[in-house]
Structure formats: C-alpha cells, structure tokens
Amino acid sequence: MSTIIYTRTDEAPLLATYSLKPILEAFAGAAGIEVETRDISLAGRILAQFPDRLTEEQRQPDALAELGQLATTPEANIIKLPNISASVPQLKAAVAELQSQGYDLPDYPESPQTDEEREVRARYAKVMGSAVNPVLREGNSDRRAPDAVKNYARSRPHSMGEWSSDSRTRVATMGEDDFATNEKSVVVESEDTLRIVHVGEDGTETVLKESLPVTAGEVVDATFMDVQALRTFLAEQVRTAADEDVLFSLHLKATMMKVSDPIIFGHAVETFFTDVFERYGEALAAAGLSAKDGLGGILAGLDALGEQAPEVRAAVQERLERLPRLSMVNSDKGITNLHVPSDVIIDASMPAMIRNGGKLWGPTGEEDDTLAVIPDSSYAGVYQAVIEDCQANGAFDPTTMGSVPNVGLMAKKAEEYGSHDKTFEIAAPGTVRVVDGSGTVLMEHAVAAGDIWRACQTQDEPIRDWVKLAVSRARATGDPAVFWLDEARAHDANLIAKVTEYLQEHDTDGLDIRILSPVEATKLSVERLRAGQNTISVTGNVLRDYNTDLFPILEVGTSAKMLSVVPLMNGGGLFETGAGGSAPKHVQQLQSENYLRWDSLGEFLAIAESLRHLADRDDNPRARVLGNALDAATEKVLTEDRSPARRLGQIDNRGSHFYLALYWAQALAAQDEDAELAQRFAPVAEELSAKEQEIAAELLDVQGSPVDLGGYYHPDEDKAFAAMRPSATLNAVIDGLRG
Numbered sequence: 001m002s003t004i005i006y007t008r009t010d011e012a013p014l015l016a017t018y019s020l021k022p023i024l025e026a027f028a029g030a031a032g033i034e035v036e037t038r039d040i041s042l043a044g045r046i047l048a049q050f051p052d053r054l055t056e057e058q059r060q061p062d063a064l065a066e067l068g069q070l071a072t073t074p075e076a077n078i079i080k081l082p083n084i085s086a087s088v089p090q091l092k093a094a095v096a097e098l099q100s101q102g103y104d105l106p107d108y109p110e111s112p113q114t115d116e117e118r119e120v121r122a123r124y125a126k127v128m129g130s131a132v133n134p135v136l137r138e139g140n141s142d143r144r145a146p147d148a149v150k151n152y153a154r155s156r157p158h159s160m161g162e163w164s165s166d167s168r169t170r171v172a173t174m175g176e177d178d179f180a181t182n183e184k185s186v187v188v189e190s191e192d193t194l195r196i197v198h199v200g201e202d203g204t205e206t207v208l209k210e211s212l213p214v215t216a217g218e219v220v221d222a223t224f225m226d227v228q229a230l231r232t233f234l235a236e237q238v239r240t241a242a243d244e245d246v247l248f249s250l251h252l253k254a255t256m257m258k259v260s261d262p263i264i265f266g267h268a269v270e271t272f273f274t275d276v277f278e279r280y281g282e283a284l285a286a287a288g289l290s291a292k293d294g295l296g297g298i299l300a301g302l303d304a305l306g307e308q309a310p311e312v313r314a315a316v317q318e319r320l321e322r323l324p325r326l327s328m329v330n331s332d333k334g335i336t337n338l339h340v341p342s343d344v345i346i347d348a349s350m351p352a353m354i355r356n357g358g359k360l361w362g363p364t365g366e367e368d369d370t371l372a373v374i375p376d377s378s379y380a381g382v383y384q385a386v387i388e389d390c391q392a393n394g395a396f397d398p399t400t401m402g403s404v405p406n407v408g409l410m411a412k413k414a415e416e417y418g419s420h421d422k423t424f425e426i427a428a429p430g431t432v433r434v435v436d437g438s439g440t441v442l443m444e445h446a447v448a449a450g451d452i453w454r455a456c457q458t459q460d461e462p463i464r465d466w467v468k469l470a471v472s473r474a475r476a477t478g479d480p481a482v483f484w485l486d487e488a489r490a491h492d493a494n495l496i497a498k499v500t501e502y503l504q505e506h507d508t509d510g511l512d513i514r515i516l517s518p519v520e521a522t523k524l525s526v527e528r529l530r531a532g533q534n535t536i537s538v539t540g541n542v543l544r545d546y547n548t549d550l551f552p553i554l555e556v557g558t559s560a561k562m563l564s565v566v567p568l569m570n571g572g573g574l575f576e577t578g579a580g581g582s583a584p585k586h587v588q589q590l591q592s593e594n595y596l597r598w599d600s601l602g603e604f605l606a607i608a609e610s611l612r613h614l615a616d617r618d619d620n621p622r623a624r625v626l627g628n629a630l631d632a633a634t635e636k637v638l639t640e641d642r643s644p645a646r647r648l649g650q651i652d653n654r655g656s657h658f659y660l661a662l663y664w665a666q667a668l669a670a671q672d673e674d675a676e677l678a679q680r681f682a683p684v685a686e687e688l689s690a691k692e693q694e695i696a697a698e699l700l701d702v703q704g705s706p707v708d709l710g711g712y713y714h715p716d717e718d719k720a721f722a723a724m725r726p727s728a729t730l731n732a733v734i735d736g737l738r739g
C-alpha cells in the first residue's frame with residue numbers, strides 16, 4: 001500500500017489540519033493510499049525528549065528522528081507543514097502549557113548550575129530554533145508560484161502600498177567587522193575530523209568543538225561578528241533613526257539562527273535601552289532577566305525585582321517616549337519590535353514592509369518610513385536594492401509583473417542553516433582556530449570577549465545536486481537562471497569554482513545561466529520582474545529563505561501559495577506547504593472570533609505533488625488521477641474565489657476545504673481515465689453540491705464567538721476537531737467516504 005506521511009505541526013497549519021486531513025484521508029483512501037500522521041509539533045518534540053518523566057499514556061515517540069531517517073530513503077513521501085521554530089519565550093510558554101495539562105516537565109533552566117540542569121537544558125536545546133527543517137531536508141529546494149496562482153494574482157491583484165520617491169525608508173547594515181566581511185573559507189580535500197579551539201592570550205586552549213566531521217570536497221567557512229563594532233553600529237542607528245525621525249526596526253532570524261541572532265537581538269535591546277541597562281542591568285541579570293529574551297520577557301519578569309520594579313518600568317516607559325520611535329508588532333497592545341526575538345523574522349518582515357510602501361507601524365499605530373536595521377551585510381543589500389527600485393519606479397504591479405522562482409541549496413544542512421552547533425559567544429580574548437586532523441590550522445580569527453564566532457559547512461554532493469536542479473528548471477522553463485554568488489565573499493568564491501565545474505556536467509546549450517552577486521542579481525531580477533519576465537534565482541540556503549518570501553509576497557500577496565518541493569537526494573519526496581510560517585495571529589483570531597484566515601493553498605499544491613510522486617514510484621496510476629483532479633479543484637477554488645477571505649462572515653479556511661472537496665469530487669467524477677474512480681465520486685459530488693447551501697450555512701453560523709481549543713501549543717483533540725469540523729452535514733459525507 002502507498003503511504004503519505006502528513007505532519008502534525010503547530011498554530012494555524014495545525015488547526016487547518018483538523019479540517020483538511022479527514023478530507024485527504026477520504027479521497028486518498030479511495031485510491032488505496034494510506035495517510036499517516038507524525039507529530040513534529042513543538043509540543044510533540046518537547047514530550048519526546050522526556051519519556052522518563054511521563055506516564056505510559058503521555059509518552060510520545062521521537063517522530064522527527066524517525067522522519068529524518070525516512071527522508072534518506074526512496075520510500076519517503078512526506079507532506080511537511082510549517083512548524084514553530086521556537087525562541088526561548090515560545091519554548092517556555094509551551095512548557096508551561098504542557099505542565100498545566102499534567103505533564104511533569106522540568107522548567108527551562110535559564111542559567112543551569114547543576115549537572116542535572118545542564119542535562120535538561122541540553123534536551124530543550126534539541127527542540128529549539130529551526131530544529132525540524134534541517135533534519136528533513138535531505139534534498140535541495142524548488143519553490144515557485146504555479147501558473148494558476150500567478151494567473152489569479154494577475155486577474156485579482158492583492159493590495160499594494162504606494163511607494164513615493166521621497167520615501168525615507170532604507171536598510172542600515174554594518175559592512176565591516178561583520179559575518180560577511182570576516183569570512184574565511186576552505187575546501188577540504190578528503191574526509192577528516194576538524195576541531196574548533198580557542199586559544200587565550202595566555203596560551204590556554206579551550207576546545208569549542210571536539211569533533212567536526214567533514215567529507216571530501218566540503219566547503220567549510222568560519223567567520224565572526226565583532227561585538228564592539230556591532231554595538232557601535234547599533235548605537236549609531238538609534239541616533240540616526242532619531243535624527244531622521246523614522247521608525248527604528250530590527251530584522252533578524254532569531255528562530256533559525258538560534259545562537260547568533262538572539263545574542264544580536266540582546267545587544268540591540270541593551271543599546272536601545274542604554275540608560276535602563278546602565279542603571280538596572282545588574283539587578284535585571286540577578287533576577288534572571290536577559291535582554292536576549294526581549295523587552296517582553298523583561299517586563300513580564302520585573303516583579304522579581306520587588307520594590308525596584310516600578311522604577312524600572314518607568315525608566316523603560318520614559319525611554320519609549322523619546323525618539324526614535326520603535327516600530328511595532330502590535331501597537332494596540334504596545335508590543336514593540338524589540339519585545340520578542342521571534343516576533344519579527346526577517347524573511348517575512350522585510351517583504352511585508354516593502355509590500356506596504358516601505359512603511360511599518362509606529363507606537364500610536366501610525367504608518368511611517370523606517371530605518372530597517374540588518375546588522376550583518378551578507379544579504380542586506382538585496383533588500384536595499386529592492387527598496388531603491390521601488391523608490392525610483394513605484395510599487396510593483398501584480399497584474400503585469402513576472403516571477404522569481406527559487407532553486408535553493410539546503411540539502412544535508414548546507415550553509416548557515418543549522419550552523420548553531422558551531423556558533424559560539426566568545427568568553428575571552430584570543431584566537432579561534434579551525435584545525436584539521438593532522439593539526440594544521442585551516443582558518444583562524446583574532447577575537448575579543450563577546451564576539452560571535454561561527455563555522456558553517458556545505459557538502460559537495462548537495463552542491464552538485466543543486467546545480468543539476470538549477471539546470472533542469474532552466475531547461476523546463478526556458479527562463480534564465482542566475483546563481484546569486486558574490487566572488488568577493490570567501491564562501492561564495494569557493495562555490496563559484498564548484499558551480500563552474502559542475503555546470504560542465506550538463507547540457508546547457510541554449511540556456512541562459514549566469515553568476516551574479518546578490519545585489520546585481522536583485523537588480524537584474526527586479527528589472528525583469530517589472531518587464532513581466534521570469535528569472536530563476538539559484539541561491540544558497542539563507543537567500544533561499546529570504547527570496548521565497550520576498551518575491552512571492554510581492555507577486556502573489558503571500559508565500560503561502562507557493563509550490564515548495566524538495567526532491568530528496570535518495571529518491572524520496574518531501575513536499576513542503578507554502579514558503580512561510582505558521583501565522584500565529586491567525587490562531588488568535590480563531591480563538592477570539594472563530595474565524596480561521598489561514599489559506600491552505602500550499603497544502604493543496606503539496607498534496608497533489610505528493611500524489612503524483614506516489615503514482616510514479618509505486619506505479620499507481622490512480623494516484624495520478626487523484627493528484628491531477630486535485631490540481632483542477634485547486635484552480636477552481638482560486639477562480640471561483642473560494643479561498644479564505646480576511647473578514648468574519650465570509651468563507652474561511654474550513655469553507656475553502658469544503659469547496660475543495662466539492663470540486664475535487666466533481667473533477668474525479670468528470671475524468672475518464674479511471675471509470676471506477678469516477679463512479680465512486682459521482683455521488684459524492686452530487687451530494688456535496690446538493691447540500692452546498694446547508695453546509696455553507698453550518699460553517700458560517702459558528703463564526704463570531706470565542707472558541708476554546710484547550711491549549712495553544714497542545715490543543716485538546718476533541719475541542720480542536722469540534723471547532724474545525726463544525727458542519728455535521730459535511731462531516732457525514734466525508735466520514736461516509738472514509739468508511
């Protein structure tokens with residue numbers, strides 16, 4: 001029997017799953033395909049770490065480890081929905097919720113003192129940050145907007161904010177003493193085990209990483225961020241934003257870069273609130289309050305300071321009332337850009353700002369231009385180039401613009417992704433060295449206390465596979481493919497050599513394949529975008545992440561509508577859904593007014609791809625019929641405007657699933673490749689169609705009042721099903737089909 005693994009994740013995609021998966025099970029079952037669930041949610045991953053503290057019924061298997069293993073085999077067919085990459089505040093909240101549900105989990109030890117606490121912290125560290133994606137991604141990434149989605153945006157464009165030529169929005173970046181400029185890179189010739197050591201000024205050696213296995217031909221980089229330079233830079237930007245009276249906003253990826261970016265975030269909080277930290281820094285530290293967890297964490301924990309608490313709160317308030325104004329995540333609730341490290345995530349936050357005419361929201365909800373602070377200069381120039389283009393040429397026009405799909409290098413934890421196990425906050429001045437098995441120093445940097453040093457690996461085989469994928473996408477589309485690589489950067493220079501070599505392995509006759517620096521590649525792609533032309537961006541891992549939100553958000557309004565395929569290197573398929581995240585604000589809306597705005601279009605596209613993959617692998621023609629019919633249904637959901645609207649009283653996520661089921665059944669009934677399947681679904685199509693009004697009314701009726709899900713990170717199954725499957729009439733049809 002063919003099997004599809006459907007992941008259980010978090011937040012909005014999880015809620016949507018309660019409604020969509022029963023439909024998938026019913027339809028797939030008819031083609032002899034089984035749908036299995038694996039829980040890789042944050043809550044599930046936490047529980048899997050502590051079997052020793054849980055009762056038999058509470059224990060959870062380590063589904064992530066299982067899927068990581070599966071992804072290396074040809075049998076893999078995994079549909080992966082977005083999941084929470086947890087920051088410390090999110091982890092603590094999830095633990096508290098699970099404790100309140102009767103799970104005997106230890107508190108997260110902020111500063112572990114005992115061996116036991118260190119052990120607990122190490123277990124939590126395994127589930128934090130981007131702990132899921134790098135494990136499953138045993139292949140490179142192919143993300144693009146399908147024609148149906150582009151056509152929809154062309155005929156029904158999303159709103160775009162206006163750009164004016166006197167916009168003062170710009171990006172500020174270091175450009176020296178940062179990760180980009182300090183980078184060194186080597187290609188190791190043969191399999192080896194490297195070590196990372198710190199040598200203090202007095203010659204004392206401290207091993208930072210004992211064993212760093214590398215494979216032949218692997219690119220290994222090392223770099224560091226000079227923290228004194230960072231703090232000087234941040235202080236300058238605070239002053240500049242005040243002088244120019246624009247909003248100060250910081251854009252990092254504290255979830256994925258889970259060691260380096262929370263530290264940078266902490267420096268930004270301390271720099272913005274210099275007076276507060278100068279006066280109360282010690283008291284805050286003594287109370288276990290860290291700037292790394294953000295202003296939100298500090299304000300929430302202030303009571304621990306006893307009598308001093310009101311004074312500190314007043315000092316924070318006083319600072320907030322002076323210039324520069326901070327950009328806001330939620331001005332109604334007073335949540336600033338510096339509240340929670342995972343609230344503002346660069347891949348989503350910068351495109352949202354660009355889409356909005358370069359404006360963010362200030363303390364009183366006012367829209368204004370912003371100084372977007374992106375400390376490391378590796379890719380900051382990409383956003384600046386897009387901003388300059390919008391200032392010169394106005395907003396993009398979704399009805400005429402072309403497309404920038406992406407072929408991204410990410411297999412086997414390539415590039416910065418997952419480099420947190422090789423990232424260190426330096427304890428004392430000295431030198432950090434990367435040493436090979438024979439004792440030769442491959443790379444070294446002089447560092448000061450507090451600097452953030454990191455190494456990063458990229459294996460050869462993924463690079464070769466990435467070049468192949470790029471050529472095959474260029475061939476399939478006829479569009480130019482541009483490798484975004486900067487010969488001035490050490491790592492990129494090594495990649496350029498490999499790309500040039502591996503391109504020789506392919507027939508590139510008649511293809512337009514170029515290598516340009518990220519800024520030049522942006523300028524070219526954006527110019528072509530405006531001319532309605534497509535340009536494939538072939539990028540490393542970080543730009544894969546950035547570009548697959550940036551361009552989709554401009555082109556089709558959201559990255560949720562992307563087709564996101566990961567052809568696994570050993571032949572399996574990983575089908576990601578969309579290119580964005582888990583949209584936490586959508587859950588809040590469901591809880592407060594029983595309306596779920598999440599658009600499952602990414603899931604629909606992924607399921608169809610997954611079905612076709614099964615059809616090829618298992619020689620199961622019925623799976624192909626099902627997949628093709630699903631694509632037809634998805635297109636009809638778009639053209640008939642059955643996607644979730646944004647406001648109460650209209651169709652939401654659940655309603656869009658109903659229409660998908662209706663159109664899917666209709667498409668199956670109408671096809672003539674598989675008569676048995678047509679016969680099976682004809683009555684389903686008829687029944688759903690006949691009951692359309694009834695079902696739509698049942699789905700709309702529940703909207704408008706609060707919903708109790710019994711948990712945010714770990715909802716109660718019965719409550720969540722009840723909330724997400726409110727139409728008894730629809731359920732009866734679907735459950736009847738599931739038999």
Ligand SMILES: NC(=O)C1=CN([C@@H]2O[C@H](COP(=O)(O)OP(=O)(O)OC[C@H]3O[C@@H](n4cnc5c(N)ncnc54)[C@H](OP(=O)(O)O)[C@@H]3O)[C@@H](O)[C@H]2O)C=CC1
Pocket residue numbers: 081082083084085086133255342343345348349557558559560578579580581582583584585586597598599600
């Ligand atoms: N692949 C993965 O597993 C990923 C996980 N994440 C995780 O997701 C969380 C939130 O990340 P964040 O960067 O805020 O990004 P999100 O993409 O979750 O949210 C940004 C905004 O995008 C829009 N959006 C995203 N997806 C959909 C959808 N399917 N339907 C409708 N609108 C959508 C919404 O904005 P609006 O409607 O206002 O335009 C939303 O508020 C974090 O925990 C992060 O770690 C993030 C990225 C990828």
Ligand SMILES: O=C(O)CCC(=O)C(=O)O
Pocket residue numbers: 085129130131133134255256347544545548579580
């Ligand atoms: O893994 C993560 O934390 C985020 C992944 C992401 O944003 C992406 O793949 O686009």
Ligand SMILES: [Mg+2]
Pocket residue numbers: 347545546548549579580
């Ligand atoms: Mg992303």
